[in-house]
Amino acid sequence: MCGREQEKIMMKRFFKKHGWRYIPGFLFLLISSYITTLAPIALGHAIDYMDMDVALIDQSKVYRQAFYIILIAIGVFITRYIWRYFIIGNSRFLENFLREELFVKLENLPVSFLSKQRSGDLMAYAVNDVGAVRMTFGQVIAMSVSGLSTAVMAIYSMVTKVDPKLTLLALLPVPVAVFVIVKLGGIVRRKFRYVQSLFSELSGEVNETIMGVQVIKSFAKEEERLDEFSDISKTMYDANVNLADTSSLIWPSISVIFGLCYAIGLIVGGHMVLAGKLSLGALVTFNGSLLLVQQPVMSLGRIINMLQRGLASYKRLQVILNQPGIPEKEMEDAQEPVGGDIDIKDLTFRYPETENNALDHISLHLPKGATLGVVGPTGSGKTTLMHLLLKMYPVPERSVYIGGTDITEIPAKAVREQAGFVPQDGFLFSASVRDNIKFYQPGATDEDIVRAAKLASVHDDIASFPDGYDTQVGERGTHLSGGQKQRIALARALIRNPQLLILDDTLSAVDNHTEQQILTRLSDYYDGKTTVIVSHRLSAVKHAQEIIFIKDGQIAERGTHDQLMAQNGLYAQMYLQQEEGGDCDEKK
CATH class of the missing domain: 1.20.1560.10 (ABC transporter type 1, transmembrane domain)
Structure with missing residues (x-):
């Protein structure tokens, strides 16, 4: 029309x-x-x-x-x-x-x-x-x-x-x-x-x-x-x-x-x-x-x-x-439960009005319940890949499959309802901490909210606020540190208990100790569910079953942490550089 x-x-x-x-x-x-x-x-x-x-x-x-x-x-x-x-x-x-x-x-x-x-x-x-x-x-x-x-x-x-x-x-x-x-x-x-x-x-x-x-x-x-x-x-x-x-x-x-x-x-x-x-x-x-x-x-x-x-x-x-919106079929409920292995087959993607491919011939298999680490330099296409998994942009046919079904045949609403996505900026609404955490689940109980906050290692911070979970975060969370915003955003995603958890450089503003604490809790609590971790900090992905290193829109290296270190390639060089750089405090 x-x-x-x-x-x-x-x-x-x-x-x-x-x-x-x-x-x-x-x-x-x-x-x-x-x-x-x-x-x-x-x-x-x-x-x-x-x-x-x-x-x-x-x-x-x-x-x-x-x-x-x-x-x-x-x-x-x-x-x-x-x-x-x-x-x-x-x-x-x-x-x-x-x-x-x-x-x-x-x-x-x-x-x-x-x-x-x-x-x-x-x-x-x-x-x-x-x-x-x-x-x-x-x-x-x-x-x-x-x-x-x-x-x-x-x-x-x-x-x-x-x-x-x-x-x-x-x-x-x-x-x-x-x-x-x-x-x-x-x-x-x-x-x-x-x-x-x-x-x-x-x-x-x-x-x-x-x-x-x-x-x-x-x-x-x-x-x-x-x-x-x-x-x-x-x-x-x-x-x-x-x-x-x-x-x-x-x-x-x-x-x-x-x-x-x-x-x-x-x-x-x-x-x-x-x-x-x-x-x-x-x-x-x-x-x-x-x-x-x-x-x-x-x-x-x-x-x-x-x-x-x-x-x-x-x-x-x-x-x-008059702009064409998202097709109505993309906002329908799924006929069958969405889930299973994720298969990406020769995925090539280019943003509208651009000449170069953002992703070029990407292929990978992510079994259900596995953890995938995605690393690489800035602008290499990591976030683009995550957006395509969530159908934020039109996905080429016969290139991404969930549970054996072409993602183009699955409504975007159904895909996103099964996923928990946490972007790097940790956007928060101008509301209370409680309202931000239960954004995805308006009917969540206080127990659900506290459990999600503890998983995200932010409960103690919230408890120290003057009004606790009723503290107003300010416009876009201006009253909080960068790490607190990211962890509250993480708790917001965790409260819905997603089948697919995507962390897009979500822990970039927290210190290494807190990062490892969060990842350990997630590993224990979300055992059997699929997790994709995008990170510039390689310590966040070293325990993933598979790690891919993306450069210029292509997978340059893939394997486990030990395998990639043994290759002594791009991943190993970046890891050693970060090891020499040492720990960092949480960003404000």
């Missing part, structure tokens, strides 16, 4: 559920517009009743018109409240709907797409763009229909209640006002798109600074980052000022043009009053109705501005919402 069809289905789903709200909204909006046009007429009648000899003035008629004006004000208040409840309220439903759709879409997008996006762009989609679309389907629609209906009814009143020729002459400059608004609106749209792109860049810069504040401070780069931020902020300031300058031309331009309309109405209408062809009250009605025409036209600039922003934002949202 193409993106355009998906978009139509999505909006159709919204309007099928909430579209009915626009019907009573528009009905009361039209009633409100009609009632509004009655005010100048009532005021004109009151003026005519008073524009005569004092002895002939019927005060009851004047009071009646004043009472009508009060009723009109009350009627406008009630009907306006009702149409705003339905139309503006419905736009809030749309805002919530789009945010949920965007969130679901982001969760369903492949890693290959998300890895190329800036976090600032994604934040702008969820905040600025969704808000701009909401304004389009709320205020813009309401202002457009209200303004158009009020203007049409006011002009009809001017023609029927006052004078057609006077109306035509006074409204002659209005098309010029519309032309100015449309012309400037196109310029505003282009400039707003540029401002939106700068906002994304600025948001990304702020997010990166917050996430990397420790690195920035450790290298004393605060001034440099401030300069970079100031440059982007200054560019955005200039762009916003430029946008404001263009937008600000609309209002005074329309004011000048309508000033001409009033001048024509006053000169021509004044002559008609003096000639006895028009009453003073009718001229007051005319000017009041002309004001009702002016207001929508004056708002036209704002409407076009908001509409242009909404359209630009909607197109930006389409970039995300």
Whole structure:
């Protein structure tokens, strides 16, 4: 299904559920517009009743018109409240709907797409763009229909209640006002798109600074980052000022043009009053109705501005919402239990839009319950191999098998539900330690949580925290050391008791003693389950049944620790270098 069809289905789903709200909204909006046009007429009648000899003035008629004006004000208040409840309220439903759709879409997008996006762009989609679309389907629609209906009814009143020729002459400059608004609106749209792109860049810069504040401070780069931020902020300031300058031309331009309309109405209408062809009250009605025409036209600039922003934002949202997500079959439950030996046969993989293979003719057999060590230099393809085992990227057919079944025939959801993956960065959510550990198992008991923490050798650390397992870890775990974050992330994976445990350089921030303690506990507790350990530190894999050394996407060496040491090759050289380097403390 193409993106355009998906978009139509999505909006159709919204309007099928909430579209009915626009019907009573528009009905009361039209009633409100009609009632509004009655005010100048009532005021004109009151003026005519008073524009005569004092002895002939019927005060009851004047009071009646004043009472009508009060009723009109009350009627406008009630009907306006009702149409705003339905139309503006419905736009809030749309805002919530789009945010949920965007969130679901982001969760369903492949890693290959998300890895190329800036976090600032994604934040702008969820905040600025969704808000701009909401304004389009709320205020813009309401202002457009209200303004158009009020203007049409006011002009009809001017023609029927006052004078057609006077109306035509006074409204002659209005098309010029519309032309100015449309012309400037196109310029505003282009400039707003540029401002939106700068906002994304600025948001990304702020997010990166917050996430990397420790690195920035450790290298004393605060001034440099401030300069970079100031440059982007200054560019955005200039762009916003430029946008404001263009937008600000609309209002005074329309004011000048309508000033001409009033001048024509006053000169021509004044002559008609003096000639006895028009009453003073009718001229007051005319000017009041002309004001009702002016207001929508004056708002036209704002409407076009908001509409242009909404359209630009909607197109930006389409970039995300129309992206092909993970196929539905990948999110289905498995027909049969997933597990067994893992076989990789001549696996070659290349990332999209790259020329070189990330993995080149990889073949290996990993029996169920065995431990595989994966080592090699940075960028050799180790993490890529792990991502393919988890189907984070499309896996070539007939290259990876689990329990004899081609992994392409197994839903990604089923593969990941049987696996526990712990990446190197040890990402933690801004929540308590307890909530982070039981993320995979929301119904986990305290006993389950403590057992997982003990397996990850982090229980004692947690017990020393002021609030224990209820301690808040901060944004991305900023209140914890690197080793504590990694071990809590490990406990999070262990609590689900996975059939396949993948540790992607998970213990890089812990000292050797803690590392060996964790590996020993895992070996005892997870006996009979498959484990893949990716590590730069070879001491973490020396007890694995098989170790592969990957270089430039290919398996350069394979065997047990003793066999590889006997070969005196790349593995042995790296191991001896690390032995000479000695132990290390846990990283902060």
